[in-house]
Each structure stands twice: as structure tokens, then as C-alpha cells.
Amino acid sequence: MIPVNEPLLNGNEKKYLGECITSGWISSEGQFVRKLEEEFARRVGRVHGIAVCNGSVALQAALASLDIGPGDEVILPAFTIISCAAGIVQAGATPVVVDSDPLTWNIDVGQIEEKVTERTKAIMVVHIYGLPVDMTPALSLADHYGLKVIEDAAEMIGQTYKGLPCGSFGDVSTFSFYPNKLVTTGEGGMILTDDDKLAERCRSLRNLCFQPQKRFVHEELGWNFRMSNVQAALGVAQLERLDEFISKKKRMGRLYTEALSEIPGMQLPLPQTPYAENIYWVYGLVLDDEIPFDAEEAMNRFAAHQIGTRPFFWPMHEQPVFKRMGLFNNVSCPVAERIARRGFYIPSGLALTDEQIARVVQALKDIMS
Numbered sequence: 278m279i280p281v282n283e284p285l286l287n288g289n290e291k292k293y294l295g296e297c298i299t300s301g302w303i304s305s306e307g308q309f310v311r312k313l314e315e316e317f318a319r320r321v322g323r324v325h326g327i328a329v330c331n332g333s334v335a336l337q338a339a340l341a342s343l344d345i346g347p348g349d350e351v352i353l354p355a356f357t358i359i360s361c362a363a364g365i366v367q368a369g370a371t372p373v374v375v376d377s378d379p380l381t382w383n384i385d386v387g388q389i390e391e392k393v394t395e396r397t398k399a400i401m402v403v404h405i406y407g408l409p410v411d412m413t414p415a416l417s418l419a420d421h422y423g424l425k426v427i428e429d430a431a432e433m434i435g436q437t438y439k440g441l442p443c444g445s446f447g448d449v450s451t452f453s454f455y456p457n458k459l460v461t462t463g464e465g466g467m468i469l470t471d472d473d474k475l476a477e478r479c480r481s482l483r484n485l486c487f488q489p490q491k492r493f494v495h496e497e498l499g500w501n502f503r504m505s506n507v508q509a510a511l512g513v514a515q516l517e518r519l520d521e522f523i524s525k526k527k528r529m530g531r532l533y534t535e536a537l538s539e540i541p542g543m544q545l546p547l548p549q550t551p552y553a554e555n556i557y558w559v560y561g562l563v564l565d566d567e568i569p570f571d572a573e574e575a576m577n578r579f580a581a582h583q584i585g586t587r588p589f590f591w592p593m594h595e596q597p598v599f600k601r602m603g604l605f606n607n608v609s610c611p612v613a614e615r616i617a618r619r620g621f622y623i624p625s626g627l628a629l630t631d632e633q634i635a636r637v638v639q640a641l642k643d644i645m646s
């Protein structure tokens with residue numbers, strides 16, 4: 278079986294994990310946590326890094342740090358992971374979705390302004406699959422309407438927009454270190470900001486809002502979102518290889534695109550936009566409407582070839598859980614709805630070999646013929 282993703286853990290991971298064991302520092306108090314926070318923030322050009330236990334809670338803490346709650350609306354893409362809308366709903370705020378750009382699959386920035394109301398408090402910008410969101414118009418809209426920007430750069434570690442690092446644009450920016458990400462800690466995440474107060478708030482929210490002076494007296498409720506030293510040790514080793522990982526992903530994307538361009542009937546990821554080269558966090562495909570089967574059938578056929586795939590995200594406004602809550606009535610996002618049904622991604626992990634890529638290409642030729 279070719280897995281849809283497999284991480285590469287053959288750098289200093291074992292060495293640093295060994296240091297955790299021999300020193301006995303395995304909790305969040307260990308040195309690797311601080312080191313990962315500092316080095317990750319430096320890499321993205323931000324002042325503060327706050328390590329957390331995954332990318333979903335990073336969004337929760339970001340929302341809470343910006344005081345987003347009941348009565349507030351947050352604009353986000355329809356086409357994204359549930360963590361984004363779940364965080365907003367769990368904060369008591371209302372998610373307002375925007376359709377996708379048909380070529381990049383990112384939020385269609387041109388459609389954001391029509392969703393702004395008096396209640397809009399923030400835009401949650403989410404970079405999807407390999408290309409960043411067109412940030413310049415998104416940021417000027419936020420500036421014009423006085424909105425906060427939460428930048429979800431979970432999938433975009435090491436990517437840039439107009440040469441500036443993804444994760445450097447949000448009032449608060451968040452990342453995930455799940456094993457399919459460009460830097461992994463097994464489970465983990467990071468919050469970045471330049472604002473001292475927001476950073477302090479996120480640190481406190483991450484750590485149950487213990488108070489420095491009166492530890493067990495609480496003025497506010499937080500969560501235990503801490504990352505352990507063991508996880509951070511992995512992250513420090515992974516971050517050392519980020520440039521190499523980005524090159525590997527770009528090469529994978531190039532090999533797939535060269536081989537798949539000749540197969541008719543599907544849309545491939547754009548190799549670049551005017552503001553970024555694709556880093557192929559995952560290599561997605563969208564079947565043309567003329568193809569007589571959908572993504573689900575294509576994925577079944579891949580499974581018969583012993584090849585793992587994943588469906589594209591299912592749009593937020595079509596989630597049964599939100600429908601039952603009475604959210605997104607009469608909302609339609611035709612592009613997101615279409616790519617959710619016609620799109621899936623093929624093996625894209627860092628450990629993927631050229632032989633495996635060739636097998637995936639051959640299987641796709643069989644499936645499409």
C-alpha cells in the first residue's frame with residue numbers, strides 16, 4: 278500500500294528525543310518547547326511563538342485572544358477543515374462562508390467584501406493545499422473595515438506570499454504540526470503574533486489561565502493546550518530540514534505535473550500564481566464534469582491499486598452538524614460544492630519515492646482510461 282502521507286523522521290529526531298529521556302524533561306517545561314517557539318517565530322519573522330498541542334486549538338486560542346464571541350461574525354472560506362468553523366461556533370460567534378477560487382481552491386478574496394456586516398469582527402484566512410491566499414486585497418479589506426485577521430497557515434509552513442512568509446500576516450497566525458504537515462511533532466501546533474498583549478493572552482489561555490502570583494486563583498478560564506517537550510524535540514529537528522522538505526515537495530509536484538498533464542479529464546494544481554510557487558502540501562486533482570464518475574469512485578479505484586488517497590474538504594455550509602444548528606440557511610458556494618465532489622488528493626508525503634510516484638501515475642492512467 279502506498280500511504281497518502283508518510284513523514285520523514287531521519288534527521289536529529291531520535292537524538293533530541295533521547296535528550297528528553299535522559300534529562301527527564303518530558304513536560305511542557307522542557308527547553309525544546311522554548312527553542313521551537315523561538316526558532317519557528319524567527320523563521321516566520323514574528324516576535325512571539327506559543328506552542329500548543331494541535332492546530333485546531335491554536336485557532337480556538339487565537340479567537341479567544343481576540344475576544345471573539347457571541348454577537349460577532351467571522352468570515353472564513355467555505356472550503357476548509359472543520360477546525361476553522363468549529364472554533365468560531367465553539368466561541369459562540371457566527372461563521373460566514375465565502376466561496377472558493379476555482380483555480381487555487383483558496384477563498385475567493387473578491388467575494389469577501391459582500392459578506393462584511395456591522396457584526397463582522399474578523400476574517401479567518403486559510404491557505405489551502407499549496408498556494409497562499411491573495412493576501413494584499415484581503416489585508417486591505419480588513420484594514421478598511423477594521424477587522425482582525427486570523428491567518429491559518431497550518432498547511433503552508435515554509436511557503437511565502439510575495440516573498441514574505443505565510444504566517445507573518447495575521448494579527449494572530451496559526452499552524453499545525455500533524456504528521457502530514459511540513460514540520461511535524463506528531464500532534465502539535467503554533468500560534469504566532471507580534472503583539473505582546475495577544476501573546477501573553479495566548480500563553481495564559483494555553484495554560485489554564487494560571488496566574489503568576491496566585492497560581493490557583495483564576496480570573497479567567499483557559500484550557501490545557503500545552504505542547505510537551507517530547508513533541509517539541511521532534512519539531513526542532515524537523516524545522517532544521519524545512520528548506521529541504523520544501524524542495525522535496527516542489528520536486529514531487531513537478532514530477533506529478535509533468536506526468537499527469539498528458540492525461541485528459543482533470544484539473545491539476547496550478548504550479549504558480551503571480552505571488553507564489555506551489556509547495557504542494559498535498560497534490561490535489563479535480564475531475565472534469567465530463568468524467569462519468571466522481572472523486573469517491575476514483576478513490577475506490579485507487580484503493581484497488583493499493584494506493585491511498587483523501588477526499589477534498591467538505592464545505593462548511595454543507596456540514597450536517599451546522600445545518601442542525603440552523604446555520605448557513607440558503608447559503609450556496611458552487612465552486613466549493615463542486616470541488617468537494619470532484620476533488621481528492623493522491624500520495625503527497627515527504628517520504629514518497631520516485632518509484633511510488635510512477636506507480637501512482639500509472640494507476641491514474643488506468644483509472645482515467
Ligand SMILES: Cc1ncc(COP(=O)(O)O)c(C=O)c1O
Nearest residue numbers: 331332333358360431453454455
Ligand atoms: C488548514 C488547517 N487548519 C487547521 C488544521 C487543524 O490542525 P490539527 O489537525 O493539528 O488540529 C488543519 C489540519 O489538517 C488544517 O489543514
